[in-house]
Amino acid sequence: MKNGYLFLLALCQACTAGAAEWTWSGFGTLGYAQSNQPYKYQRFIDDQGTFTRDSILGTQLDLKISPQWGATVQARLAPAEDHDTSWDATLSWAFVSWRPEDDWLVRVGKLRLPLMLNTENRDVGATYEFARLPVEVYSIAPTTDVIGLSISKTWMTGRFDWTLEAYTGEMETSVRYYGRERRLDSATHGSFFIDMDVRSTGLVLTARDIDNVFRVGVHEVDAQNKSGALHADLPFRSIAPGIGYYDVINTRLVDNVIIPVQTLGASVILPGDVKLTSEYARMRVSSASEGLSRWGAYLALSRQFGNWTPYVYYARMKSPDGVLEKYKAINGNRVPALPPPYSAxxxxxxxxxxxxxLNPYDQWTGAMGTSFRLTPTSVLKAEWSHTESGVVSSFIDAPRGSDSANRHINVFSLSYSFTF
Structure with a gap:
């Protein structure tokens, strides 16, 4: 990874020293969110309010070396993905692009994947109406960035422009867990992160015209634990008749986990200039974290009135019923007082x-909000959302001695997004 960044830095220095054309731009969001609950939701949101959840600052340099060759570097400052109290400066994009023909594009370097409709521009809040992209869908993929190769072909057939993109690459990422009573490596409760090496390969087809866009994608993720093998399951160990426990330590291990991911999305203009946007994503995990197997979807309606664009959406995320039943069995399992060497x-x-x-999900969110376009490059947004959990939601850091079932969370969000 470091070698790739050094290569791109050297390329940029060589280009700026020569006759290459370059443009510089920036973007950012200052976002505030507050809920009506004392516990954390989506890592940061509680009744004390936070600027951490949605705030971000970024800059981008685009180089045009020749009609065929170019390069892009985008850096951002945002909350760290592997820590709940720190911020990280990272490169979101750092790639070289080559157009052998007008309808072909090859990119090599650090890329953002074409997963959902707004994945590639998710950091640029001024490009979409929502105060916050629905977490039920936009959190599903294990990673949205890779260092690798992308090849795309574009062609026109009557009304639509079609783009078929194939990509492959790898990336280091972190999966967050929250231990209500203790962490995996500590007797104290709180969040902990497992670092993963992830390789992702996919094929995505997009069709668009002036007003509408459709996208479908199939992806395969190969995930490995950087610290060693992965727990394959949580076996039940019997101690006495009718008494036992689910073993989180001595389990079957595997070197890697293959995770298929499917994505589907559309944004269309209906009669009356109403925009309908709907997206669906699904992934399947076969390991001790099988609760990460889930599907997510949302349906949104919006309409522009001058500078105002009010919207409403409904989103849902759910792990398979079998996983939720397993969660209930583990979460409700208790043993009575036991003789040594056991400690109840x-x-x-x-x-x-x-x-x-197990890390499962079962929740829905309804939201209503509006954006107000202050200038062509800046937008003010306000949103109220209501989230309810069913059996469990791993987006909720439940207090000690309780769980995340049947929670009701209202969140008010206010943000200012800009580009320059």
């Missing part, structure tokens, strides 16, 4: 951790 208190605490490692 330690075993019961470990059951909460085992349930948390």
């Amino acid at each position: 208190a330690a075993i019961n605490q470990s059951q909460k951790l085992a349930a948390d490692i």
Whole structure:
């Protein structure tokens, strides 16, 4: 990864020293969010309010070396993906592009994947109406960035421009867990992160005209734990008749996990200039974190009135029923007082951790909001959303001694996004 960044830096220095054309731009969002609950939702949001969840600052340099060759570097400052209290400066994009023909594009370097309709521009809040992209869909993929290769072909057939893009690459990423009673590596409760090496390969077809866009994609992710093997399951160990526990330590191990991901999206203009946007994503995980297997979808309606664009949406995310039943069995498993060498208190605490490692989701969100276009490059947004969890939601950091089931969370969001 570092070698790739050094290569791009050297390329940029060579280009700026020569006759290459370059343009510089920037973007950012200052976002505030506050809920009506004392516990954290989506890592940062609670009743104390936070600027951390939605705020971001970025800059981009585009180089045109020749009609066929170019390069793009985009850097951003945002909350760290592997820590809940720090910010990181990272490169979102850092690639070289080559157009052998007008309808072919080859990119090599760090790329953002063409997953959902707004994945590639998700950091640029001024490019979409929502105060926050629906987390039920936009959080599904294990990673949205890779260092690798992308090849795309574009052609026109009557009304639509079609683009078929194939990509492959790898990336380091982190998966967040929250231990209500204890963490995997500590007796204290709180969040912990497992670092992963991820390779992603996919094929995405997009059709668009002036007003409408459609996208479908199939992806395959190969994930490996950087610290060693992955837990394949959470086996039940019997201690006595009718008494036992789910083992979070001594489990079957695997070197990697293959995760298929499917995505589908559309944004169309209906009669009356109403815009309908709907997206769906699904992935399947076969490991101890099988709760990450889930589908997510949302349906949104919006309409522009001058500088105002009010919108409403409904979003849903759910793990398979079998996983939710397994979560309930683990989360509700308790053993009575036991003779040595067993400790009922330690075993019961470990059951909460085992349930948390399963990491399942079952929630829906309804939201209504509006954006107001202050200038062509800046927008003010306000949104109220209501989220309800069913059996469990791993977006919720439930207080000690409780769980995330049947929670009701109202969130008010206000943000200012700009580009320059």
